Amino acid sequence: MKKIIKFVITDILRNRTMMVYTLFLLASSFSVFSLEDSNSKGLLSLLNIILIVVPLVSIVFSSIYVYNSAEFIELLVSQPLKRKSIWLSIFGGLAASLSIAFFIGAGIPVLIYQANMIGLTMILVGIMLSIIFVAIAMLAAVKTSDKAKGIGAVIMLWLYFSLLFDGLVLFLLFQFADYPIEKPMIGISALNPIDLSRIMILLQLDISAMMGYTGAIFKDFFGTYTGISFSIIVLLLWIVLPVWYSTHKFNTKDL
């Protein structure tokens, strides 16, 4: 299993897309930190990159990689290897490479300019999001055999998580404005890893606004150890569940 992970990682790291992604992250992180007058403003701009670009690149790159590796996977399956370990190795390889790319591209600049709790949370969340969207991409890829359809599906998924879901939340808010919906909102936010990550970072970044009435409720929950553990566990579930399900699917998939 270790061998395959190693092969996948070396294969991906040689990939030009991955280089471009890393360089893009590096360039944008350094430019936001040097162009904005304050580092916290830089962090905010970086937050947008993390919440939008990282999931997009992770999900699209991973699904394309899995589709392009169809024959390679076939070759591996014909070898004396467990399917489970092949699939998990590919997941491990993708997750590791995307995390490394993120760490080099965004993590290092953050450590240089903002080596504090906020910066560390940001790096952690970025890495988590990278891995979560690898897991989701692999689930989508194993469910749809057609490459074009699969890539369409992952783009839709990305759109859903980064935009449509929040649109629905906004709609719900308007509909149920007269009810005490703060607490259910916490539960709903767990259904979207991007939202959860955003809240985790904001609670450390925009303290002042979060001190308002509703903000206080969110802060009372997400700001505590229980809340932080809850968020991290939910994010981990967002990795484990898709991986578990896609492995199960891959085990009985015809190649």
Added chain:
Amino acid sequence: MGGYAKVKFLLFVIPFLIYYSAQAKTIHVGAKWEYKSVTAGIQAAKSGDTVLVDAGHYKEKNLIIRKSIVLKGLNYPVLDGEKRYQIVSVMAKGVVVDGFKITHSGISSLEDLSGIKIYDGHNVVIKNNILEDTFFGIFIEKGDNCTIENNRITAFNKAEQQSGNGIHCWQAKGMRIMGNTITGHRDGIYFEFVNKSFIKGNTSTNNIRYGLHFMFSNDDTYLSNVFSNNGSGVSVMFSNRIRMLYNSFLENWGDAAYGILLKEISDGYMEGNRFTKNTSAIYMEGANRIHMKKNTFQNNGWALKIQASCMGVVLERNNFIGNTFDVGTNGSLVLNTFKNNYWDKYEGYDLNKDRIGDIPYRPVSMFSMIVEKYPTAMILFRSFITTLLDKTEKILPSLTPENLKDNAPLMKKAF
């Protein structure tokens, strides 16, 4: 002619001066003096005398001063109210209370027991005292031309009902409140019907409710005070012609906390104040003709919340830096003016290099309007969708007030 008049005046005045300097005595109070208790010392004194109190622990029950004397403590003698009494009551004009440590007053909302209470005081001076664990600190019930200076007032009760105000003025004018430090009271400084007064260099922190709370008080000036970490910040209501200069409003955090709450205020002038890390730096309701100039709003949740009931508010040359939201409102704000402010969120350009942005800045974002209406929407703060909404709203304003804009935003900080 002039010379003669002067001589005549001196002849008239000098005998009085001689009389008073001859009559004004100093009475000592302390373990080694004739008068062991302050009460006894005061009893022996006449108006114009000085009562000097040595260091020691005095339980005088309620010390009532009915003569115009100077009561001065040496090395902070302690006046102890034994948690039952009001400690000092001033009932004469021109009294000076200086250099005491006044502790443990009784608690009674009915009588407003205080560390020092002034009843209808004229020219009373309360200075250099330390007040600890008093229900009300210094209470002025009617006063004219009094000075409250360099006192340190601390209370320890946590509940609002268990705690009075630090400096409480009711029906007074010409007060000078300067250099005091107030901590842990219900309201740090409380004014009701206090006019033409001057409040300078006070520090009011960690009070349970407001750092400064005043109502129905006109023509007052606030200069260089610091209000920080108070339960609800500062509240200014139903007052006219208030001048607030170079004060600091810091870290007033909470769901109903404001750097400063302005309610039913007219003709105010605010300059050079700093608002840092407040949930809402300024909350205005029914404010008219307020001129705000050269103030700094930094790292607040909302820099300004202006309700639709405000008119004629002018904001110019202020700096808005790192606030989550610059302006929040529930109305259209057509009658208020923003000009020449620096907004760090401004994304415009300056082609003619006159240091003024060529396109207007709209300080009210779509999302802040949404949050105003649906507070729970805060959970979507900084999400992709709200960023998109904000951007589209900037290009095609529909929900945000059309006329609320700074037509001449500065490219660089105003000062």
Added chain:
Amino acid sequence: MIIASNITKQFGKLKALDNVSTTCNEGECIALIGPNGCGKTTLIKSILGMVVPDSGVITFRGKDIKNQWEYRDEIGYMPQIGRYPDNMTIGQVLDMIKNIRNKKTALDEDLIESFSLHNILDKRMKTLSGGTRQKVSAALAFLFNPAVLILDEPTAGLDPMASEILKEKIIKEKGKLILITSHILSELDDVVTRIIYMQDGILLFNKSIEDLKQDTGEVKLAKAIAQVMKI
């Protein structure tokens, strides 16, 4: 050695395998023939565990292969179209598979030599022609001296020279169980001991080459088959 009983596999509406049963023994060289889309590759993939049959059982040395992977250690497989990670070189691919197989015994590098792959070890896979990739696939299939060789259209895309080399290699490996699919019959003349003919997922016939030649009276395999089909 390999027994397939009542294998059925459906892809959507298409029945790729319809109740197929056969037994493959050691020492046999079986040609799996039939028109395109008749289910040859599906049968092979079922044996390799790459396709999971809807029903039926496949055993390898008496053990059900379902959810097993170790048995593939004894199989060398050459796929119809060998595609490899674009950015890896031939050498890296060979190393990787060697690494995965982790065989202690001597490797059979005959084909690497005879296809002169050792001269182009540092070429990246994406730069290779289809034929060269087939050579790599073939070399990999034989590399570990497996007891079973499964070759899916081995000569498709190979030039005549290479084709010949491969054929010779297959003949040399006689004694192992060899499964070859092909739709070009002439290639198989001198190698094959048994023929399985499939059509539309059904195993039409399954005969040893002697029986076949005897039955039809034809010497050439192609003609013999044609003869059979006429009936």
